Amino acid sequence: MTKTIEINQLNISDTNGKPILKDVSFSIPKGASVGIVGESGSGKSITMKFLLGQLPPTLNASYQGLNLLGSDPYQLSDQERRQLIGRNVGYIPQNTVEYLHPLIKIQTQLIDGYLTHKLGTKAEAIQKAIQLLEYVEITDPQRVLQALPQELSGGMRQRVNIALAMMCDPELIIADEPTTALDAEVQYQVMQLLKQLHEETQNTMVIISHDMSLIKAYCDYVIVIYNGVIQEIGATQEIFIRPQAEYTQALLSVILRLDQDPNEALKDISYYYKKGE
Numbered sequence: 001m002t003k004t005i006e007i008n009q010l011n012i013s014d015t016n017g018k019p020i021l022k023d024v025s026f027s028i029p030k031g032a033s034v035g036i037v038g039e040s041g042s043g044k045s046i047t048m049k050f051l052l053g054q055l056p057p058t059l060n061a062s063y064q065g066l067n068l069l070g071s072d073p074y075q076l077s078d079q080e081r082r083q084l085i086g087r088n089v090g091y092i093p094q095n096t097v098e099y100l101h102p103l104i105k106i107q108t109q110l111i112d113g114y115l116t117h118k119l120g121t122k123a124e125a126i127q128k129a130i131q132l133l134e135y136v137e138i139t140d141p142q143r144v145l146q147a148l149p150q151e152l153s154g155g156m157r158q159r160v161n162i163a164l165a166m167m168c169d170p171e172l173i174i175a176d177e178p179t180t181a182l183d184a185e186v187q188y189q190v191m192q193l194l195k196q197l198h199e200e201t202q203n204t205m206v207i208i209s210h211d212m213s214l215i216k217a218y219c220d221y222v223i224v225i226y227n228g229v230i231q232e233i234g235a236t237q238e239i240f241i242r243p244q245a246e247y248t249q250a251l252l253s254v255i256l257r258l259d260q261d262p263n264e265a266l267k268d269i270s271y272y273y274k275k276g277e
């Protein structure tokens, strides 16, 4: 089966030699939807930054193998890496405010990558931007194209971010806690949109989250990470029925038992899990 992502024995440590990721290995098949779940500080974002060739220079990495869409980003020139990732990876951020440039109108931000990667003319880029804004259920795309980010609500900005991520028809979408900043109803709408896009375009979708119930609803596979170590990888349904790792069991028992904010639940799990170590 073709793999979109393969990481083999990745170790990352900080300047003091303190390990951040330990022997992380996983692969993600083309077209899958995968959740990476773990509490704050477990190493989810560092894993994704490494994968995208954006590891902070102060951190040290060693690995046996890396494949992102057929290439190891660290073996590419800066230009080749920008081309690979800018063209083929759509990134949806957690923070809807900081991701979009505050002083550049939405239209310019939406069409920039499309034009950079020479996917068509400016008129075609604008047409594509309008189509995508309509797709993400923005009813007045012409006004939004002319707006600055701060003129839009958080939910609207996240819809714009999704449109932005889709402008170059990427093979891979990475959504990093995509709904954290949004209220419950908008969270649901945004997740439904991502699901619909995934089903229609058959892209590979990676959702980083601390929320197991969100992963259960939207991902076929799950990677559970704790303290820089992968605890468990498997089909989501299987893991929900028969979690193997102690940490996953703790994660699920608390989330399934309590009607609780997942963030709060994770704090509890961490406490009980560490006590049992």
Ligand SMILES: Nc1ncnc2c1ncn2[C@@H]1O[C@H](COP(=O)(O)OP(=O)(O)OP(=O)(O)O)[C@@H](O)[C@H]1O
Binding pocket: 014, 020, 038, 039, 040, 041, 042, 043, 044, 045, 046, 047, 056, 058, 059, 210
């Ligand atoms: N630039 C850095 N220098 C040193 N340590 C770092 C750096 N970035 C992250 N870390 C450490 O690496 C560990 C993993 O961080 P990471 O951001 O990947 O966690 P996370 O699981 O994504 O958490 P969150 O859900 O809060 O985003 C943490 O202990 C963090 O303090």
